[in-house]
Amino acid sequence: MINYNKMIFELSNEGRVGYSLPRSSFNNYNIDDLNDNLKRKSELLLPEVSELDVLRHFTNISNKNFGVENGFYPLGSCTMKYNPKINEEMASNKAFRNLHPLQPISTVQGALEVYYNLQKYLSEISGLYEFSLNPFAGAHGELVGLMVIKAYHQDRGDFKRNKIIIPDSAHGTNPASTVVCGMEVIEIKSNDKGRVDLESLKAVLSDDIAGMMLTNPNTLGIFENDICEITKLVHDAGGLMYYDGANLNALLGKVRPGDMGFDVMHINLHKTFSTPHGGGGPGSGPVGVTEILSKYLPNPRVKKLDDYFYVENSGEALGQISAYFGNYLVALRAYTYIRTLGKENLKMVGRYATLNANYISKALKTAYDLPIPGYCMHEVVFNGLNNKDTDVKTLDIAKRLLDYGMHAPTIYFPLLFPQAIMIEPTETETKETIDEFINVMHKIAIEAKEHPEILKQAPTKTPIRRTDEVFAAKMMIFSYKDYLEYINNRG
Amino acid sequence: MFKYFPHTKADVESMLKTLNISSIDELFKDVPESVIFNSDYDVPSYLSETELRNHFAELSKKNQELTLFSGLGIYDHYQPAVIDAITSRQEFMTSYTPYQPEISQGTLQYIFEYQSMIQTLTGLEVSNASMYDGATSAAEACFMACGVTRRNKMLISSTLNPNTINTIKTYLNFKGIEYDFINENQGEIDIEDLKQKLDKDIAGVIVQNPNFYGIIEDYSNFSELIKTNKSMFIISADISTLGVLKSPKEDGADIACGDCQSLGMPTAFGGPTLGYLATEKAYVRKMPGRICGYTHDLEGRRAFVLTLQAREQHIRRSKANSNICSNQSLMALYVTIYLSLMGRNGLKEVNNLSYQGAHYLYDQLIKTGKFSDPFNKPFLKEFTLLTNISKDTMQTALLENGIFGGVNLDIFGEKYEGLVNFSVTEKRTKNEIDNLVKVLEGLS
Numbered sequence: 013m014i015n016y017n018k019m020i021f022e023l024s025n026e027g028r029v030g031y032s033l034p035r036s037s038f039n040n041y042n043i044d045d046l047n048d049n050l051k052r053k054s055e056l057l058l059p060e061v062s063e064l065d066v067l068r069h070f071t072n073i074s075n076k077n078f079g080v081e082n083g084f085y086p087l088g089s090c091t092m093k094y095n096p097k098i099n100e101e102m103a104s105n106k107a108f109r110n111l112h113p114l115q116p117i118s119t120v121q122g123a124l125e126v127y128y129n130l131q132k133y134l135s136e137i138s139g140l141y142e143f144s145l146n147p148f149a150g151a152h153g154e155l156v157g158l159m160v161i162k163a164y165h166q167d168r169g170d171f172k173r174n175k176i177i178i179p180d181s182a183h184g185t186n187p188a189s190t191v192v193c194g195m196e197v198i199e200i201k202s203n204d205k206g207r208v209d210l211e212s213l214k215a216v217l218s219d220d221i222a223g224m225m226l227t228n229p230n231t232l233g234i235f236e237n238d239i240c241e242i243t244k245l246v247h248d249a250g251g252l253m254y255y256d257g258a259n260l261n262a263l264l265g266k267v268r269p270g271d272m273g274f275d276v277m278h279i280n281l282h283k284t285f286s287t288p289h290g291g292g293g294p295g296s297g298p299v300g301v302t303e304i305l306s307k308y309l310p311n312p313r314v315k316k317l318d319d320y321f322y323v324e325n326s327g328e329a330l331g332q333i334s335a336y337f338g339n340y341l342v343a344l345r346a347y348t349y350i351r352t353l354g355k356e357n358l359k360m361v362g363r364y365a366t367l368n369a370n371y372i373s374k375a376l377k378t379a380y381d382l383p384i385p386g387y388c389m390h391e392v393v394f395n396g397l398n399n400k401d402t403d404v405k406t407l408d409i410a411k412r413l414l415d416y417g418m419h420a421p422t423i424y425f426p427l428l429f430p431q432a433i434m435i436e437p438t439e440t441e442t443k444e445t446i447d448e449f450i451n452v453m454h455k456i457a458i459e460a461k462e463h464p465e466i467l468k469q470a471p472t473k474t475p476i477r478r479t480d481e482v483f484a485a486k487m488m489i490f491s492y493k494d495y496l497e498y499i500n501n502r503g
Numbered sequence: 504m505f506k507y508f509p510h511t512k513a514d515v516e517s518m519l520k521t522l523n524i525s526s527i528d529e530l531f532k533d534v535p536e537s538v539i540f541n542s543d544y545d546v547p548s549y550l551s552e553t554e555l556r557n558h559f560a561e562l563s564k565k566n567q568e569l570t571l572f573s574g575l576g577i578y579d580h581y582q583p584a585v586i587d588a589i590t591s592r593q594e595f596m597t598s599y600t601p602y603q604p605e606i607s608q609g610t611l612q613y614i615f616e617y618q619s620m621i622q623t624l625t626g627l628e629v630s631n632a633s634m635y636d637g638a639t640s641a642a643e644a645c646f647m648a649c650g651v652t653r654r655n656k657m658l659i660s661s662t663l664n665p666n667t668i669n670t671i672k673t674y675l676n677f678k679g680i681e682y683d684f685i686n687e688n689q690g691e692i693d694i695e696d697l698k699q700k701l702d703k704d705i706a707g708v709i710v711q712n713p714n715f716y717g718i719i720e721d722y723s724n725f726s727e728l729i730k731t732n733k734s735m736f737i738i739s740a741d742i743s744t745l746g747v748l749k750s751p752k753e754d755g756a757d758i759a760c761g762d763c764q765s766l767g768m769p770t771a772f773g774g775p776t777l778g779y780l781a782t783e784k785a786y787v788r789k790m791p792g793r794i795c796g797y798t799h800d801l802e803g804r805r806a807f808v809l810t811l812q813a814r815e816q817h818i819r820r821s822k823a824n825s826n827i828c829s830n831q832s833l834m835a836l837y838v839t840i841y842l843s844l845m846g847r848n849g850l851k852e853v854n855n856l857s858y859q860g861a862h863y864l865y866d867q868l869i870k871t872g873k874f875s876d877p878f879n880k881p882f883l884k885e886f887t888l889l890t891n892i893s894k895d896t897m898q899t900a901l902l903e904n905g906i907f908g909g910v911n912l913d914i915f916g917e918k919y920e921g922l923v924n925f926s927v928t929e930k931r932t933k934n935e936i937d938n939l940v941k942v943l944e945g946l947s
Contacts, residue, residue, distance in 0.1 A: 030844035077609035107563035113773030122565035290833030331673030336773025354549025
């Protein structure tokens with residue numbers, strides 16, 4: 013079935029249906045009565061297929077995907093931990109799933125309780141005062157967090173503060189979010205230990221700094237051990253500290269961002285709190301802030317008075333950043349995860365994740381170039397092979413891993429190392445799985461020396477092999493309509 | 504031991520031995536002592552699976568499932584059983600963004616099929632892989648218009664959903680883009696006001712169809728005006744209505760955006776849904792988000808990949824047009840399955856059934872003498888009426904009968920005082936509609 017090669021449109025046969033709709037009860041009315049100039053005239057290119065056709069089609073294409081339940085998924089910075097089934101069961105509960113967001117608050121008390129308590133738990137876990145669960149994803153959280161920072165300065169009449177300091181190792185979303193928020197980026201170089209260089213930081217601090225964005229552990233998987241000095245320097249200069257929660261998994265149970273001096277942060281619920289990545293979303297990026305910043309959190313907000321939950325739209329808020337409560341059912345999954353672990357198990361997450369990563373780091377550094385020595389946190393970054401006499405590149409190593417039935421690590425990020433391989437094992441993997449991964453990586457290192465052509469050809473056991481990306485960018489075939497035109501022109 | 508942590512005591516000991524350390528905590532030696540969190544979080548103790556189910560059973564009792572006659576962007580349409588069966592497959596649900604095409608063809612192919620369906624519904628040449636929701640896709644469409652025209656002011660129709668307006672305002676305020684509103688007249692945009700406000704600073708004009716009141720506006724004459732001014736025309740449309748209503752392309756739009764919740768998704772207390780965004784290829788390099796393209800592998804087999812990534816944040820960083828990274832991919836699968844099942848005929852039928860139910864309800868409500876129509880304009884599945892019945896009386900009476908409808912629009916601002924919204928989908932039976940009318944006609 014892995015060779016299945018149809019698009020849904022190619023299964024279409026005129027007259028087939030895949031739906032059943034109620035009989036009409038109101039034959040006095042017909043949509044054709046609408047004035048012609050309001051109606052669609054152009055044809056719709058949609059398939060006509062049976063229900064079983066649809067099931068087979070999507071089941072067959074799903075077999076060309078690799079999920080967390082297929083095998084090891086050491087994708088750095090993405091925290092591909094197990095996505096518990098009980099979360100899904102709770103999210104399919106009709107008493108939540110069938111609620112309309114405008115229903116009277118007396119009829120959605122359970123939904124609001126989940127929202128309110130999740131934001132409380134996240135506040136406790138982060139050492140911050142209050143969270144909004146409305147941001148849809150990590151990058152959306154960054155944008156909203158930066159809006160909070162900007163709103164704070166402007167509220168004090170300090171319009172000069174328009175620059176955000178970002179280390180060169182940061183995720184691309186950090187500078188992009190800054191610009192979307194109407195602020196400027198000041199990039200600072202990392203030092204030779206992969207950390208923020210305090211002298212470079214001091215050199216850019218001035219009265220036009222709005223704040224600094226930092227991931228800790230940073231994207232090299234290393235803890236910024238000068239964190240207390242960094243936050244103090246930025247605060248003394250009048251700036252606020254933003255914590256990019258992409259790597260929060262390392263710290264779960266061990267360190268709270270608020271205690272390190274961060275004022276604003278986002279959490280990727282789809283990383284640290286086990287909600288599924290969904291092939292690229294829906295995620296959820298709650299934003300947390302200190303008490304003085306809490307008035308700026310976006311509308312709508314969920315509040316509690318005695319035992320009653322209610323929705324508030326505040327005039328002091330930075331505004332709305334979503335129509336309603338963000339990806340609510342994603343938040344509900346994260347709530348389920350936190351209740352499943354409880355305080356007893358939450359504190360072990362960062363420890364086990366860090367143990368696994370260090371175990372890999374130690375085992376692989378004999379074959380792979382570990383540019384920053386010492387302990388890592390939840391992920392480890394190598395810079396290609398130790399053996400630099402081969403033309404085998406990181407891309408080839410990643411593709412070869414696919415042949416061994418494992419997902420590739422994140423590659424070519426962070427940008428500091430040209431052959432970066434970023435490995436994040438997470439806490440939900442067994443020692444056996446990790447040992448197997450280590451063995452495979454060593455095998456690949458040997459292959460690189462003895463049979464480099466195998467790596468250059470890899471993968472060969474996957475549903476398809478390497479793709480022609482230049483063709484895709486050049487031809488710009490983005491739809492079935494484009495595809496038909498391309499086929500017709502080709503003759 | 505705990506079910507999500509497979510580390511046995513022996514595993515941990517052996518790993519520590521490999522690392523030449525005696526406790527996991529030694530790995531955190533880079534963390535300053537002053538920031539180590541040494542206590543337990545103040546969160547509840549763990550729950551077993553049974554306890555968790557009981558807990559949710561208790562929480563569920565605090566929610567009330569109602570017969571929904573409410574719309575305003577979130578609709579109670581039918582969801583075929585096939586959707587849950589497929590979207591819950593772990594191959595789709597647990598995988599990451601398809602950056603390794605060799606093992607992500609499932610995701611990439613449905614994104615391509617999704618883009619194809621948005622393409623045909625909007626009539627525009629290219630759809631991206633999805634945005635967060637309708638409100639944020641409208642905001643990003645405004646950014647796009649500014650990026651394409653290199654102008655810095657938007658004109659926003661007053662008949663947009665206020666949630667969309669508020670979200671656009673937040674985005675534009677922070678980015679430093681100006682905006683003004685086009686006045687409304689009798690529930691529709693005042694085209695004379697548009698003419699007056701269109702000047703060389705205007706990057707784009709954004710309108711909604713059907714609009715916030717449910718009215719199907721006729722935008723036939725807009726595109727020429729806007730194009731003459733070298734501005735971009737953006738239509739925010741409820742995607743499911745495009746099965747029967749004029750497509751944004753037929754109305755001359757340069758960008759179409761909106762929400763896809765009406766295509767197979769639950770109401771879900773407002774999310775997750777999915778925002779769609781489509782435009783012409785001439786503007787694709789200013790388009791935010793991921794785009795999937797057709798190609799082949801080195802053996803010539805059909806393949807799909809993410810393409811034109813040089814637009815995106817992970818490549819362009821501070822020069823990217825948008826910061827979007829994760830989008831709503833799995834919800835695009837909902838849309839693709841739904842539209843595969845429905846096809847063009849099913850989609851038309853859904854619209855017709857909704858239209859019929861809505862018009863029947865409308866006539867019955869007018870007959871009660873307690874509601875009047877301030878607009879008298881064409882509508883599809885939702886409409887707005889004026890009533891003298893107090894909002895509390897109405898809401899209480901409906902709730903006692905397990906119904907939510909007649910949403911008071913004054914929660915969105917004073918200008919909507921006295922107006923209520925009703926929405927009817929194909930799911931609402933004649934009995935349910937008659938019951939709603941019966942409750943309302945007894946009120947004063």
